[in-house]
Amino acid sequence: MEKRKRSLLWTSFTDMGSGKAKCGLCGQVMSFLGGATSNLRRHLKFKHPGSQLSRQDIPPEINREELIDISALRNSQDSSSSVPPCPDVTPDQAPGVIPMVLRAATNQPRITNYINKPISQQRHKQLDHQLIKMIAKEYHPLSLVEDKEFKNFVYLLNPNYKLPSRKTVSSTLVPQLYLSTKEMVLNTLRSVHSVSITTDAWTSINNDSFLAVTVHFQVGCDLKSYLLDCFELTGKHTSENLAAEIIRIATEWEVVGKISVVVSDNAANIKAAIKKCHWRHIPCFAHTINLIVKAGVQEISALQIKVKQIVEFFKRRPDATAKLRALQKQSGVSELKLKQEVPTRWNSTYDMFQRMIALR
Template sequence: MIESIDKKLAVPKKSKINNLVDQLYNDEKLKFREQLATARKINLGLDIWTKRGLTASFLAISACYFCPQEEKAKHILLNLVQLSHPHTADCIKTCVDRCTQEWGIPKNKILTVITDNGSNMVAAFKDNEQDDHSSTEEEESQDDSEEDSENGEDQSFFFLPRFGALERMPCVVHTLQLVVNIIQKEASVKRLLDRVRLLVRLFRKSSVATEQLLKLSGLTLIKDCPTRWSSTYLMITRLIDLKDSLNQVADRMGWDCLLPSEWQRITTLRDLLLPFAEHTQMLQSDTMSLCLVVPALLDLSAHLSEFSQANGTSHKDFTSLAKKMKANLDQRFSCFLNPSDSKFSPLASAACFFDPTVSAYALIENDDEHINPLRSTVSPAIPARFFFISVK
């Protein structure tokens, strides 16, 4: 590059480039500070992840708000902080306080803080006056996505406890994945998935098998990961898509492949998980997601009911699994779907009315038995500021 440019050009030094980068950063930061100052309400998003080998951990703090100048919802990264162990609630709260002070965000402007269901996140934004009883059940976070453990989980996590002016709302998708993880606890399904993982591992360790599979299909098998959303669904979907090529390569290599009955069960499992993968993809969007929560939950509940009826005699273990998943779904999201729940919040239902693409189907023209109670709880008196994510 140096040889091809004009010889008279003075190549800037390292300090010059650093100064230009710093100036660009400061200009952009000033622009976003002005936008945050004009925003009526701001949502904060928090997430912690750890590098492989546990060599370093990081806390990301982002902001979601409606920008009046650009007339659209925006999502920006405010800060990325390297954390030292242990990741205590006080450490998290201190980082959030420093970040909001740096960006000039007053606490009364923060609508809610969205986090995973880790016990440290729950404690960081817990009201000191809350009953200590609610803190005895909590969930743990692991690896880079702080995977939620179901051992001792907090069943009341959707209640919005106050910490000063801050309210906490757990991530709906994180919670949805806890429902999906029930499949790992069903003995017959776990055995089936172990067979699939063994086959996938066998192919991925063989360069010969992988090359032959690529020649036949142009694709390779996917290995699932417990800290990746919908990874089990993606693994079995790719396996089914490559079924014919997979059998050919397995025959050439002299390996045992899945039995016809196992292929049939894998297909049934894929059908069970498909709506969860679709709604996970939709709900993990940066901004326009609050109005989609209730329609997604109602659709998943209906899917699990229909699945149980359709597979009542052919696959009893899958039928039992679907019933368990539905009960778990109803329990975890009762604060959004059950008006009689002591911690019911009408925010998600009310948000549907502010999005014309979902309001008619979700709460107005829907004849589902669960809709009428939800519709009656949505009061016009609820301040519109709660729905800034869903409206202009």
């Protein structure tokens, strides 16, 4: 019984015997010594580049269910050694048409068994964990998992991974990540002998008050820092209330007896609070410099007020800003914007004066 030829090239050629084949498109007789089909393939590529090996060209006796997309086969060859490569079929056989290959044997596993293989529960947990880490560290909204295009992107990466719902993210995965991260930080803090903390209180633009506490310590030659807490202060900012909150945080993270120094700004209430906790206090160096500079610029306060008013005028008037930009362009100079000072940052006052001099 003659061995069935599996290459799709034979849908365009007729085996004449004695190592000869006749092209069904132009009638040319060609040789294929030793069963190699490279000569026939070159003939189709250069003599009939517009030809198509469509599915209708497949002989009717071949089961169409045995056809497999070659692109899926190639993608699986790197991860599955049980699927052999098929060198007889290449993309250049029929330009513009998806090449197809036949299954080598009826008992060989289908390639779809590997592509559609469900992911393990452990792998699913790893993907969920990485997703929540990305949301937390990159400040993405929890609604990201409901975004249509993000779902399509994840599906293309792995069709078998099912994204968690927004409710699962907020009620289960985020709390799990918080607890695991907290336990990791606690274990690290238990292993150190001395730490320092920094604390700062501020009021937001919405007039809400917040307090943050950060711990710093050294492990070998590496400096480690962790934000222990950042929460809204609902009570009065008295030294007693501030001291109670700082002690609460230090107790929760088991560092009460390990604090060697506390760094804060020079506000009287926070300095008194640290003193009540019986910890050594060091004022923030940058904040101290800022106070020195603010005291020094009092001698030019009248000039400072005038420059600040000019900057505020251009900030409020888009038409004035557009005219300033047009004048700079007309003069052939670099387009620069005026800078506004921030009272808590002394270098911003310097930047404001410097930019005003450049644009005067």
